[in-house]
Amino acid sequence: MYKVKEVADIVGVSVRTLHHYDQIGLLQPESITPAGYRLYTSSNLERLQQILFFKEIGFSLQEIKNVLDQPDFDRKEALKLHKDLLKKKRQRLDDMIHTVDQTIQSLEGGTAMTNEDMFKGFDMKEIEEHQKKYADEVREKYPKETVDQAQAKTSQYTKDDWQNIMEETNEIYGNIAKRMDRDPADPEVQQEVGKWKQFITENFYYCTFEIFRGLADLYVDDPRFTKNIDKHGEGLSQYLRKAMIIYCDNHS
Known part of the structure; x- marks a missing residue:
């Protein structure tokens, strides 16, 4: 069992945020001690992980609750979809790092960069489309x-x-x-x-x-x-x- 402060430290969110999630029914502790301490289990942490994943792609807290509370929600499949999105973002970061390296070389007297090379990695269109597709795919299941x-x-x-x-x-x-x-x-x-x-x-x-x-x-x-x-x-x-x-x- 984890106390709310321990969960906050592990995950990197504030205690206030966890209290709010409890109040709106998004993430409720496994139990509350007679002294009023919230206690969380590993299952609670798994749900919190999924909450943070959905937040990252722009879901509101209410939308996240609606999706996670569906009996047919498949956490494994949701994680696979999110992994695809993260891979797209990682590729973009790799492209931007390469662009920075090329720019430094150009400034130091290396080969001049083309316009395409200069802005490689800055195009968010593909990621935004992938992210929208992921979000729409979840939302469309639940009118x-x-x-x-x-x-x-x-x-x-x-x-x-x-x-x-x-x-x-x-x-x-x-x-x-x-x-x-x-x-x-x-x-x-x-x-x-x-x-x-x-x-x-x-x-x-x-x-x-x-x-x-x-x-x-x-x-x-x-x-x-x-x-x-x-x-x-x-x-x-x-x-x-x-x-x-x-x-x-x-x-x-």
Whole structure:
């Protein structure tokens, strides 16, 4: 366990910042001692790392909370995307260092620099485009209207609430995975799919049939969702998509 001052020293943020993150529900400590000391675990530090990554690419604190609190958030895939962005930035820094070296050589009487060489590394266009693509890719998964609804509900959730939500999510996925040998239109499968739609509405946002159908496509179009769902059974994402579409066709 780490006290708030220890976390601040490890990460390089202020104690005041950590207090603020706690107050808005972005990063809550694992526990608070009777004396009022906040105590953090390694899991808390992992979440803080992801918060700082998202901050670096321009996400607001509320946007970060909305994304990290999604049950299907895949930290590993998010880190891979961020690594790509960092590699772009590293290449830019290497180019700028090379430009500085060339400029020094030119000033000392070396070969004159071309205009292109003189400004190599200063062009932020590629990084900005890559950064925007990364940010848009995250944001587009969660339309503003549904994000607002989800935030209104999830902002009140406790750690125990989230634990219950994850357990119920795993239970529903598991129940459907057990029935993958059946037709997706099977009544028991459809009953579980109905539970999933209702679960989303009760815990996050009003899940219309249009949104539910969109989620069905997202589960197979986005490899991060596919990977997370398929942990419960190989090919579950494809099977679930078919079952969800059948459910929408039969009820909408």
